[in-house]
Amino acid sequence: MILCGKTVADKIIKQTAIYTRNSGYPPPRLSIVSIGDDEASKVYVTQKMKAAAKCGIECDHYSLPSTVTTQEVVAHIHALNNIPDINGIIVQLPIMYGLDQNAIIQAIDPKKDVDGLTYENMGKVSYGEDGLYPCTAAGIMRLLGENGITVEGKRVVIVGRSPLVGKPLAMMMTNDNATVTLCHSKTKKLASIIKTADILVVAVGDPLLIKANMVKKGATVIDVGITRVNGKLTGDVDFENVKEVAGAITPVPGGVGPMTVALLMTNVVNAQYIQNPR
Numbered sequence: 269m270i271l272c273g274k275t276v277a278d279k280i281i282k283q284t285a286i287y288t289r290n291s292g293y294p295p296p297r298l299s300i301v302s303i304g305d306d307e308a309s310k311v312y313v314t315q316k317m318k319a320a321a322k323c324g325i326e327c328d329h330y331s332l333p334s335t336v337t338t339q340e341v342v343a344h345i346h347a348l349n350n351i352p353d354i355n356g357i358i359v360q361l362p363i364m365y366g367l368d369q370n371a372i373i374q375a376i377d378p379k380k381d382v383d384g385l386t387y388e389n390m391g392k393v394s395y396g397e398d399g400l401y402p403c404t405a406a407g408i409m410r411l412l413g414e415n416g417i418t419v420e421g422k423r424v425v426i427v428g429r430s431p432l433v434g435k436p437l438a439m440m441m442t443n444d445n446a447t448v449t450l451c452h453s454k455t456k457k458l459a460s461i462i463k464t465a466d467i468l469v470v471a472v473g474d475p476l477l478i479k480a481n482m483v484k485k486g487a488t489v490i491d492v493g494i495t496r497v498n499g500k501l502t503g504d505v506d507f508e509n510v511k512e513v514a515g516a517i518t519p520v521p522g523g524v525g526p527m528t529v530a531l532l533m534t535n536v537v538n539a540q541y542i543q544n545p546r
Protein backbone atom coordinates (compact mmCIF):
# COMPACT_ATOMS: atom_id res chain seq x y z
CA MET A 269 0.00 0.00 0.00
CA ILE A 270 1.31 3.42 -0.94
CA LEU A 271 0.48 5.90 1.83
CA CYS A 272 -0.41 8.95 -0.24
CA GLY A 273 0.01 11.94 2.04
CA LYS A 274 -1.07 14.30 -0.68
CA THR A 275 -4.57 12.77 -0.90
CA VAL A 276 -5.10 12.92 2.86
CA ALA A 277 -3.61 16.43 3.06
CA ASP A 278 -5.94 17.68 0.31
CA LYS A 279 -8.89 16.30 2.29
CA ILE A 280 -7.73 18.03 5.49
CA ILE A 281 -7.27 21.32 3.63
CA LYS A 282 -10.79 21.11 2.18
CA GLN A 283 -12.22 20.34 5.64
CA THR A 284 -10.28 23.25 7.13
CA ALA A 285 -11.61 25.61 4.45
CA ILE A 286 -15.18 24.55 5.26
CA TYR A 287 -14.49 25.09 8.97
CA THR A 288 -13.02 28.59 8.55
CA ARG A 289 -15.99 29.64 6.36
CA ASN A 290 -18.51 28.49 8.95
CA SER A 291 -16.75 28.87 12.31
CA GLY A 292 -18.14 32.32 13.11
CA TYR A 293 -14.58 33.48 13.85
CA PRO A 294 -12.79 36.03 11.64
CA PRO A 295 -10.35 34.39 9.19
CA PRO A 296 -7.42 32.98 11.19
CA ARG A 297 -4.06 34.62 10.56
CA LEU A 298 -0.63 33.00 10.26
CA SER A 299 2.68 34.89 10.27
CA ILE A 300 5.70 33.20 8.72
CA VAL A 301 9.14 34.56 9.57
CA SER A 302 12.06 33.53 7.36
CA ILE A 303 15.69 34.54 7.55
CA GLY A 304 18.05 34.89 4.57
CA ASP A 305 17.23 33.84 1.03
CA ASP A 306 17.77 30.08 1.01
CA GLU A 307 16.05 28.62 -2.07
CA ALA A 308 14.60 25.56 -0.27
CA SER A 309 13.14 27.78 2.45
CA LYS A 310 11.47 29.94 -0.19
CA VAL A 311 9.81 26.86 -1.71
CA TYR A 312 8.50 25.72 1.69
CA VAL A 313 7.20 29.21 2.56
CA THR A 314 5.38 29.39 -0.79
CA GLN A 315 3.78 25.96 -0.19
CA LYS A 316 2.55 27.07 3.23
CA MET A 317 1.17 30.36 1.88
CA LYS A 318 -0.69 28.52 -0.91
CA ALA A 319 -2.17 26.03 1.55
CA ALA A 320 -3.21 28.89 3.85
CA ALA A 321 -4.98 30.63 0.97
CA LYS A 322 -6.90 27.40 0.17
CA CYS A 323 -7.92 27.11 3.84
CA GLY A 324 -9.18 30.69 4.16
CA ILE A 325 -6.27 31.51 6.47
CA GLU A 326 -4.68 34.94 6.05
CA CYS A 327 -0.92 34.74 5.84
CA ASP A 328 1.89 37.30 6.20
CA HIS A 329 5.49 36.56 5.33
CA TYR A 330 8.29 38.51 7.02
CA SER A 331 11.56 37.90 5.20
CA LEU A 332 14.43 39.08 7.42
CA PRO A 333 17.96 39.56 6.04
CA SER A 334 20.74 37.05 6.83
CA THR A 335 22.55 39.87 8.71
CA VAL A 336 19.84 40.01 11.38
CA THR A 337 20.86 39.19 15.00
CA THR A 338 19.17 36.70 17.33
CA GLN A 339 18.02 39.62 19.51
CA GLU A 340 16.43 41.34 16.51
CA VAL A 341 14.54 38.20 15.48
CA VAL A 342 13.37 37.69 19.07
CA ALA A 343 12.18 41.33 19.20
CA HIS A 344 10.30 40.81 15.92
CA ILE A 345 8.60 37.70 17.33
CA HIS A 346 7.66 39.52 20.54
CA ALA A 347 6.03 42.22 18.42
CA LEU A 348 4.01 39.55 16.53
CA ASN A 349 3.06 37.90 19.84
CA ASN A 350 1.46 41.21 20.84
CA ILE A 351 -0.74 41.59 17.75
CA PRO A 352 -4.09 40.09 18.83
CA ASP A 353 -5.37 39.03 15.40
CA ILE A 354 -2.23 37.01 14.60
CA ASN A 355 -3.16 33.47 15.66
CA GLY A 356 -0.09 31.53 14.54
CA ILE A 357 3.62 32.30 14.23
CA ILE A 358 6.25 30.07 12.67
CA VAL A 359 9.90 30.59 11.91
CA GLN A 360 11.00 28.75 8.80
CA LEU A 361 13.57 26.13 9.86
CA PRO A 362 16.44 25.42 9.86
CA ILE A 363 17.71 28.82 10.92
CA MET A 364 21.26 29.37 9.72
CA TYR A 365 23.74 32.27 9.86
CA GLY A 366 24.95 31.40 13.39
CA LEU A 367 21.68 32.47 15.03
CA ASP A 368 20.41 30.83 18.23
CA GLN A 369 17.57 28.73 16.78
CA ASN A 370 16.22 27.60 20.13
CA ALA A 371 16.16 31.12 21.61
CA ILE A 372 14.18 32.23 18.57
CA ILE A 373 11.69 29.34 18.76
CA GLN A 374 11.17 29.79 22.50
CA ALA A 375 10.34 33.49 21.96
CA ILE A 376 7.06 32.46 20.32
CA ASP A 377 3.98 32.71 22.55
CA PRO A 378 3.07 29.02 23.16
CA LYS A 379 -0.55 29.81 22.29
CA LYS A 380 0.62 31.01 18.85
CA ASP A 381 3.31 28.32 18.44
CA VAL A 382 1.69 26.47 15.53
CA ASP A 383 4.86 24.46 14.82
CA GLY A 384 4.45 23.05 18.35
CA LEU A 385 8.11 23.45 19.30
CA THR A 386 8.02 25.55 22.48
CA TYR A 387 8.72 23.90 25.82
CA GLU A 388 5.06 24.26 26.82
CA ASN A 389 3.73 22.48 23.74
CA MET A 390 6.43 19.79 23.87
CA GLY A 391 5.44 19.22 27.50
CA LYS A 392 1.82 18.78 26.45
CA VAL A 393 2.88 16.22 23.84
CA SER A 394 4.80 14.26 26.45
CA TYR A 395 1.85 14.30 28.87
CA GLY A 396 -0.61 13.50 26.08
CA GLU A 397 -2.61 16.66 26.79
CA ASP A 398 -4.40 18.65 24.09
CA GLY A 399 -2.21 21.35 22.61
CA LEU A 400 -0.41 22.47 19.47
CA TYR A 401 1.56 19.40 18.41
CA PRO A 402 4.60 19.46 16.08
CA CYS A 403 3.20 19.28 12.56
CA THR A 404 5.33 16.53 11.02
CA ALA A 405 4.86 14.15 13.94
CA ALA A 406 1.13 14.93 14.07
CA GLY A 407 0.95 14.49 10.30
CA ILE A 408 2.52 11.03 10.50
CA MET A 409 0.05 9.96 13.21
CA ARG A 410 -2.86 11.25 11.11
CA LEU A 411 -1.58 9.57 7.93
CA LEU A 412 -1.35 6.23 9.74
CA GLY A 413 -4.80 6.69 11.26
CA GLU A 414 -6.44 7.65 7.95
CA ASN A 415 -5.03 4.47 6.43
CA GLY A 416 -6.29 2.27 9.26
CA ILE A 417 -2.81 1.53 10.61
CA THR A 418 -2.91 1.35 14.41
CA VAL A 419 0.19 1.68 16.57
CA GLU A 420 -1.02 0.03 19.79
CA GLY A 421 1.12 -2.97 20.68
CA LYS A 422 3.36 -2.43 17.65
CA ARG A 423 7.12 -2.25 17.73
CA VAL A 424 8.05 1.18 16.33
CA VAL A 425 11.58 2.19 15.36
CA ILE A 426 12.24 5.90 14.70
CA VAL A 427 15.59 6.86 13.19
CA GLY A 428 16.39 10.52 13.98
CA ARG A 429 15.84 12.22 17.35
CA SER A 430 15.36 15.87 16.42
CA PRO A 431 12.89 17.99 18.45
CA LEU A 432 11.14 18.64 15.14
CA VAL A 433 10.30 15.03 14.28
CA GLY A 434 11.75 12.05 16.15
CA LYS A 435 11.38 13.09 19.80
CA PRO A 436 7.76 14.30 19.68
CA LEU A 437 6.78 11.36 17.47
CA ALA A 438 8.30 8.93 19.98
CA MET A 439 6.15 10.50 22.70
CA MET A 440 3.00 10.46 20.58
CA MET A 441 3.52 6.82 19.60
CA THR A 442 4.23 5.89 23.24
CA ASN A 443 1.06 7.68 24.36
CA ASP A 444 -0.81 5.55 21.82
CA ASN A 445 0.64 2.36 23.35
CA ALA A 446 3.36 1.53 20.84
CA THR A 447 6.73 0.22 22.03
CA VAL A 448 9.20 2.73 20.66
CA THR A 449 12.94 2.63 20.02
CA LEU A 450 14.42 6.04 19.13
CA CYS A 451 17.68 5.78 17.18
CA HIS A 452 20.33 8.34 16.20
CA SER A 453 23.83 8.64 14.82
CA LYS A 454 25.40 6.97 17.87
CA THR A 455 23.04 3.97 17.87
CA LYS A 456 24.91 0.68 17.70
CA LYS A 457 23.63 -2.19 15.50
CA LEU A 458 21.16 0.14 13.84
CA ALA A 459 20.37 -2.30 11.03
CA SER A 460 19.39 -5.09 13.42
CA ILE A 461 17.12 -2.72 15.39
CA ILE A 462 15.47 -1.49 12.19
CA LYS A 463 14.78 -5.08 11.17
CA THR A 464 12.55 -5.52 14.26
CA ALA A 465 10.21 -2.67 13.33
CA ASP A 466 6.52 -3.19 12.57
CA ILE A 467 6.50 0.55 11.87
CA LEU A 468 9.72 2.23 10.76
CA VAL A 469 10.00 6.03 10.62
CA VAL A 470 13.15 7.52 9.12
CA ALA A 471 13.96 11.23 9.67
CA VAL A 472 17.68 11.57 9.04
CA GLY A 473 18.33 13.51 5.83
CA ASP A 474 20.64 10.86 4.32
CA PRO A 475 19.31 9.91 0.88
CA LEU A 476 18.51 6.20 0.34
CA LEU A 477 19.98 5.23 3.75
CA ILE A 478 17.38 2.47 4.25
CA LYS A 479 17.69 -0.51 1.90
CA ALA A 480 15.24 -3.35 1.28
CA ASN A 481 17.30 -5.93 3.19
CA MET A 482 17.07 -3.78 6.36
CA VAL A 483 13.25 -3.83 6.49
CA LYS A 484 11.02 -6.54 8.00
CA LYS A 485 8.57 -8.04 5.49
CA GLY A 486 5.18 -6.34 5.76
CA ALA A 487 6.46 -3.39 7.82
CA THR A 488 5.00 0.10 7.49
CA VAL A 489 7.74 2.48 6.34
CA ILE A 490 7.41 6.25 6.81
CA ASP A 491 10.05 8.31 5.03
CA VAL A 492 10.40 11.83 6.42
CA GLY A 493 13.73 12.69 4.79
CA ILE A 494 13.88 15.22 2.00
CA THR A 495 17.17 15.93 0.26
CA ARG A 496 17.62 17.45 -3.18
CA VAL A 497 19.83 15.10 -5.21
CA ASN A 498 20.63 16.24 -8.76
CA GLY A 499 17.60 18.53 -8.61
CA LYS A 500 15.25 15.70 -7.50
CA LEU A 501 13.65 15.43 -4.05
CA THR A 502 14.95 12.21 -2.51
CA GLY A 503 13.92 10.46 0.69
CA ASP A 504 15.94 8.51 3.24
CA VAL A 505 14.41 5.24 1.99
CA ASP A 506 15.27 3.40 -1.22
CA PHE A 507 11.59 3.51 -2.19
CA GLU A 508 11.75 1.43 -5.40
CA ASN A 509 13.27 -1.60 -3.65
CA VAL A 510 11.80 -1.19 -0.16
CA LYS A 511 8.23 -1.07 -1.54
CA GLU A 512 8.67 -4.70 -2.61
CA VAL A 513 9.20 -5.72 1.04
CA ALA A 514 7.09 -3.19 2.97
CA GLY A 515 3.39 -3.64 3.68
CA ALA A 516 2.84 0.12 3.40
CA ILE A 517 5.20 2.93 2.47
CA THR A 518 5.19 6.70 1.94
CA PRO A 519 6.59 8.18 -1.27
CA VAL A 520 8.90 11.21 -1.47
CA PRO A 521 7.59 13.63 -2.56
CA GLY A 522 3.86 13.29 -1.84
CA GLY A 523 4.08 11.46 1.51
CA VAL A 524 4.90 13.15 4.80
CA GLY A 525 5.63 16.62 3.32
CA PRO A 526 2.03 17.54 2.39
CA MET A 527 0.82 16.17 5.75
CA THR A 528 3.17 18.54 7.58
CA VAL A 529 1.69 21.53 5.73
CA ALA A 530 -1.90 20.36 6.28
CA LEU A 531 -1.38 19.84 10.01
CA LEU A 532 0.15 23.32 10.22
CA MET A 533 -3.15 24.66 8.89
CA THR A 534 -5.20 22.73 11.46
CA ASN A 535 -2.86 24.03 14.18
CA VAL A 536 -3.58 27.63 13.10
CA VAL A 537 -7.32 26.99 13.38
CA ASN A 538 -6.83 25.27 16.75
CA ALA A 539 -4.64 28.17 17.95
CA GLN A 540 -7.41 30.64 17.12
CA TYR A 541 -9.80 28.58 19.23
CA ILE A 542 -7.29 28.27 22.11
CA GLN A 543 -6.85 32.06 22.08
CA ASN A 544 -10.61 32.73 21.84
CA PRO A 545 -12.41 29.82 23.52
CA ARG A 546 -16.21 29.82 23.58
Ligand code: NAP
Nearest residue numbers: 404428429430452453454471472473492493494524525528
Ligand atom coordinates in the same frame (compact mmCIF):
# COMPACT_ATOMS: atom_id res chain seq x y z
P1 NAP B 1 18.23 16.82 12.06
O1 NAP B 1 17.82 17.77 13.12
O2 NAP B 1 19.50 17.01 11.32
O3 NAP B 1 18.24 15.36 12.72
C1 NAP B 1 18.72 14.25 12.03
C2 NAP B 1 18.73 13.07 12.96
O4 NAP B 1 19.25 11.94 12.24
C3 NAP B 1 19.62 13.25 14.20
O5 NAP B 1 18.97 12.72 15.33
C4 NAP B 1 20.87 12.42 13.87
O6 NAP B 1 21.48 11.85 14.99
C5 NAP B 1 20.26 11.32 13.03
N1 NAP B 1 21.24 10.69 12.16
C6 NAP B 1 22.11 11.30 11.32
N2 NAP B 1 22.82 10.38 10.63
C7 NAP B 1 22.40 9.17 11.08
C8 NAP B 1 22.75 7.85 10.76
N3 NAP B 1 23.68 7.57 9.84
N4 NAP B 1 22.11 6.85 11.38
C9 NAP B 1 21.16 7.11 12.31
N5 NAP B 1 20.77 8.35 12.65
C10 NAP B 1 21.38 9.37 12.03
O7 NAP B 1 17.12 16.71 10.94
P2 NAP B 1 15.51 16.92 10.98
O8 NAP B 1 15.20 18.35 11.05
O9 NAP B 1 14.89 16.00 11.96
O10 NAP B 1 15.17 16.42 9.51
C11 NAP B 1 15.50 15.11 9.06
C12 NAP B 1 15.12 14.96 7.62
O11 NAP B 1 13.71 15.11 7.52
C13 NAP B 1 15.68 16.03 6.67
O12 NAP B 1 15.89 15.45 5.40
C14 NAP B 1 14.59 17.07 6.61
O13 NAP B 1 14.63 17.81 5.39
C15 NAP B 1 13.39 16.17 6.64
N6 NAP B 1 12.17 16.80 7.15
C16 NAP B 1 11.04 16.60 6.41
C17 NAP B 1 9.85 17.10 6.86
C18 NAP B 1 8.64 16.83 6.07
O14 NAP B 1 7.63 17.49 6.26
N7 NAP B 1 8.66 15.82 5.19
C19 NAP B 1 9.78 17.82 8.06
C20 NAP B 1 10.94 17.99 8.81
C21 NAP B 1 12.13 17.45 8.34
P3 NAP B 1 22.19 12.75 16.15
O15 NAP B 1 21.06 13.31 16.96
O16 NAP B 1 23.02 11.77 16.90
O17 NAP B 1 22.98 13.81 15.44
